[in-house]
Amino acid sequence: MKVLGINAIYHDPAAALVIDGKVVAAAEEERFSRRKHGKRPLPWSAWEQPELAAAWCLAEAGIRPEELDAVAYSFDPALMGTPEESGLNDPGDVMRKQYAEMAPEFLAHALPGLDPAKVRFVKHHVAHAASAGKAAPQRDNAVLVLDGRGEAHSHLAGRYVDGQLEVLAGQALPHSLGLMYEDLTAHLGFLRSSDEFKVMAMASYGKPRFLGELSELIRATGDGGFRTEQIDYTEFAPRLGKGEQWTADHADLAASVQTRLEEVLVDLARWVHEQTGEKTLTLAGGTALNCVANTRILAESPFEEVWVQPAAGDAGTALGAALHVAAELGETTEPMPGAALGRGWSDDEIEQWLQTAAIDYERPDDVAEAVAEVLADNGIVAWFQGRSEYGPRALGHRSLLAHPGYEANLERMNDVKGREQFRPVAPMVLLEKAPEIFSRGPIPSPYMLFVHDVAPEWKDRIPTVTHVDGTARIQTIDPETEPLVHRMISSFERRTGVPVVVNTSLNTAGRPMVDDPRDALECFGSAPVDLLAIGPFVVRRPKATARPA
Template sequence: MNAPTPRRLAPAVVLGLCSYTHDSAAALLVDGELVGFVEEERLSQVKHTRTYPAKAVNWLLGQAGMTADDVKVVGYNFHGLRYLAAVPGSVSMLFSATTRGRALPRAGSFTKIAARAVRRAVTLQRMFPGARIDAIAHHRAHQLYAFAASGWEDAAVLIVDSLGETQTTTIAAARQRAPGRPQVRPVHALHDPASLGYAYGAVTEHLGWRRGDEEGTVMALAALGDPARFRNLFEVAIPLTRDGFALNPSLFLVRVLSSGYPRLSPRFAAATCPPRDSHAPIEQVHRDLAAALQERTDTVMLHLARLARARTRARRLCVGGGVATNCVSIGRIIDAQIFDEVSVPPAPGDAGTAIGAAAATYLDLGAGPLSGVAGTCYLGPSFPDIERDLSAWPGLTSRPVHGDEAEFLAEQLASGRIVGLFRGRVEAGPRALGARSILASPLEAGVVDRLNATVKFREPFRPFAPMVSVERAADYFTLGQEAPFMSMASGVTELAWQQIPSIVHANGTARLQTVSKEGNPFMHAVLEAFARRTGVPVLINTSLNVKGKPICGTPAMALDCLASSGLDGLLLEGRWVSK
């Protein structure tokens, strides 16, 4: 008698979504393994798109050989009903003259968003009729992703953003219960209106840049200003408390979830400067305001890091949320030696919560271990079989690269060319990490001015990040730990000042990316080949895009970037494309 054939269990297919909000993205887990992750903007060409990530989802399902019917659970990165927790506190604001005018609009706006989130869950249910829709608390998604991406056994987790339902800042103790089974235990939370992301965005907008997009420009501008001019103002505006910090409602008006309500009070403008038009000249008052904002942000982040150490007793720290993209503050935490090591995931902002929501949902199923998240950033689509037809880009020519591609690219860079690189899978997160990059030699005179003026088309004070082989990092940078995802500002050594001053910002730091042979074999080989030619194992690395456009996720986007900018050439999946 034949033994019965074992019944094959259907795979646990979990889709994680960041949708209907900025930085739309999707991630897919199959039996706990991360199949992939991609931000919708990399495929749609719409920066910070809020739409449902249809292109990202279609690519992920195609990558796994599946359809929407195979999805068992959808993890959504917001828990809509939790917005209602803001209503009682909003009503209590009626009793203060400072907040009275916003109390009812604030309560109404949070209620409206809660109802909208419920409707979105219904929409997702129609798209995936055979799946369960799980609403995941926003900060839980951040926490799980930040910790899982570190690969550590235990750590404190600090999430700082603008708003997740009502939470703005959370501290958690994290550990691996077993290999691939991360667990985060919340130990502290701050709620809106105490929001560092809200404050930074408000001043960014006041200074004439796009809130939610160009905070990095303000961070760069800060190095050119004197924080002392507005230091006292920010001490009043963002006071430290025993449990964290607060926002002064007479300067930062309490949040209403509607674009029709300004964030800063007339008192703030009177104490600083009028709002700057985006096309107006940048004056010293704008530099000083940015400097004071950044200094206060550093102070608050250091205070929060010390709270995280005290509340968890952990020796390592994972940081996530939108404010974690502030590399200067992360560098300050590392320099303060509050923790032995600090980790920031490749996608610390909201896009990365698609991975976190998928992970939370999968772990809640009680299935097998989670895998493929730790230390990985090259998670999006690749295009190994590209079309060779360049008729849509007249003036461009293409030829195959024969021989060693790393040696070829190093030779182009050593000769002074500025080169776009499109190779392998798209990176996760806001930084180009050697898959969708613009590369240049830091030894070329005037290279920063040329990059800003003719390639990126952005402000002349913006710095460019260095990438260095991990073996040689200590020769040029003082960070003292690896920085694989370009999320930390480091001091520089005397050798860096002597050989490559072009990568040093006005504040004496550089936003560093360390490259290991295991993490990116190709870029590691390029750095070694460049060092053999020049004696310096450092390259300038910036994202393959121009200002206002997303990082190029497709070959067509990369060719558009080459054709419309001052790039000298593009290494596109083994082909050299030039003008």
């Protein structure tokens, strides 16, 4: 069976392809269109489909639209009520529902040859749930989905047994932890449905001194659900415009909401454990990208393991919808093989790009050694290797790398990317060395979805990646799954004694992560980066960038 999954209704449009129960390709539309998040989550954008991502998925597998057995669309308009019934009173929902109902025709137009009758609607939170519960290595698991909204809910709690979902609870709108956090994001001067991770970073600079006032406004109900009342954030800190300087009050507000979110999520996790007794909890939905909350769930709930879908936001529903429909059609689905599900290029294809660009390049004996040498000399490296990642995290395929041992490199990396200076950068660490340096969070941690405490004796050795609260959002590098990255970091360790490198996404502010060789060359040409490592080749900047003392 060949099932194409589609996410298109809100933001982060994406496509994923499952063939005979196996995930063979998945990609977000932004990587092709070069528009951050693909589109804004506005009602009049609901007609837009991930045409480029879907076409690539089919081409990657060598199949035509007419050969598909089904297309799984991760939203079911039949489950969507009126704006008044949802309690959100958003008149745009009428248009959103109409466009969703027309999705089969839109997709048939985008993919000539597709029979619109093959399009199946999948409940949004069921698609999220499948992206976690059916993609995780553990076949039996409890599952929590939390995001802004689906058709009529903002949450699902359930369990997977032998691949079948049992729904145990769901929170109806207008109560939504995701929308509550989005409101705070906008209040702090950031972009709603995009910059929530900045709020999480800001929270580390504050104290949760408004927690008492928020406890009654944001609370679990003891039956698997929760309540989020309307919050007037101006009672705690004035609203900020874009780019305005935040104060201690704003940081304290962020810390208070973040802490209350964590507490409610722990309560929800404890409830679903009481209902299921499962050892593993799987998470999806945009709220599951909150790595601080994920770590607290693992630490304070009874679950032995927490597995988070690396594309936990709406992009992941394309994968979940495809897995769900494949199972409905009788397939036994397999866990996802990893996050590297996007585009990749052969060495010959990459060299053709370099020749077309008429740029000087080299093919060193070992690109890992060449990169380690530049990093050890405190250079910045653009790293473009293998297939691109599915989801928002750079996981060693489309990365900017640097030496973690210089405090000034945090400011330097944020300057390269055009980011706010309060935002942290993350470390990649050799799997076998991680327990010496990091604690509290899970190890292995291959998808950068938890935070770990940095050992006291290491904080001064890796200041670039040690956040203000003494934590780091790590990615562990397994030599079995990431041999090239492991070899590069091992070579860096031989030169420096540090088995860690800085890893942040290969892009600049407001742009999607680099995906193809042209993107990589353009990013390298416009940012103060010392070396581009692209496949087995390297491109050196003729004039080295200034390095901090």
